[in-house]
């Protein structure tokens with residue numbers, strides 16, 4: 001029997017009994033457990049094969065639920081939370097002493113967000129505890145944006161994937177931390193940099209491994225297909241270097257018009273929102289076609305293009 005189900009009450013029961021359940025969010029599916037259950041949290045780490053030094057994101061149903069999770073909230077964090085929650089933004093704030101060290105990898109900060117998905121908001125409202133949830137993929141591999149992707153990874157490891165359909169944003173949340181009162185972007189993501197700057201002004205980005213070596217999303221290679229993947233500006237030219245091989249291509253809006261390859265166009269009308277939403281699903285599909293090589297086109301570096309390039313860069317060996 002499939003582990004995929006739409007039954008919210010079943011998810012409530014399993015989570016209450018300290019099990020791990022995969023949940024939908026607007027960004028990617030998460031592997032969720034009660035933040036206060038050592039059994040559930042350890043099970044999240046072992047299922048993902050994720051090292052314990054990588055902290056988890058805590059998911060709450062509303063801004064009000066920050067009480068008891070964090071202590072100090074900088075002014076700009078309040079403004080950001082009001083502007084973007086529920087939504088694809090995670091805030092890293094000073095943690096309340098109640099938050100177990102397992103969640104935060106011993107740090108004095110905790111990452112937290114209110115996800116914008118009706119099914120998971122309903123689930124969180126019914127539960128008397130918040131949910132810790134990293135993306136529901138084995139450590140380092142492509143994040144899941146459909147219930148089926150999660151089942152393909154973890155059919156034998158977890159009891160349930162709560163099905164909320166395809167994730168609308170399709171890449172992980174943007175993570176914002178604070179140095180004192182100053183906000184810093186730790187991970188580019190589904191909420192575009194420009195949209196954040198409209199609300200709080202210019203913001204520094206420390207998205208690189210060199211800047212932030214302790215966050216796994218910052219690893220140089222992450223979100224990666226098994227098939228060797230190249231990220232390039234000129235796809236047609238790259239294709240000529242792999243003649244005779246089985247080639248898969250991911251392009252933004254324009255076809256390469258090459259009939260010898262398997263091609264996926266992310267958005268025929270040039271919408272970066274649509275491209276982001278389809279990116280991981282396309283990578284999952286290509287990765288199951290037994291190709292020799294995947295070639296992806298680099299996006300223009302504005303709006304979500306920056307975030308998409310960041311994920312593509314980490315999925316590839318060369319540029």
Ligand code: TXA
Pocket residue numbers: 025027028029030031054055056057090092104107109110111115133134135136171172173174175177186187214215216217218
């Ligand atoms: O969209 C998302 O954020 C998804 C959905 C499920 O909410 N979750 C997600 O979780 O992407 P995960 O675990 O794959 O990535 C969480 C990132 C990691 O890079 C982790 O290092 C960072 O958040 N993080 C967590 N707590 C932190 C902290 N206290 N300080 C700095 N970074 C932290």
Ligand code: MG
Pocket residue numbers: 134135143217
């Ligand atoms: Mg992840």
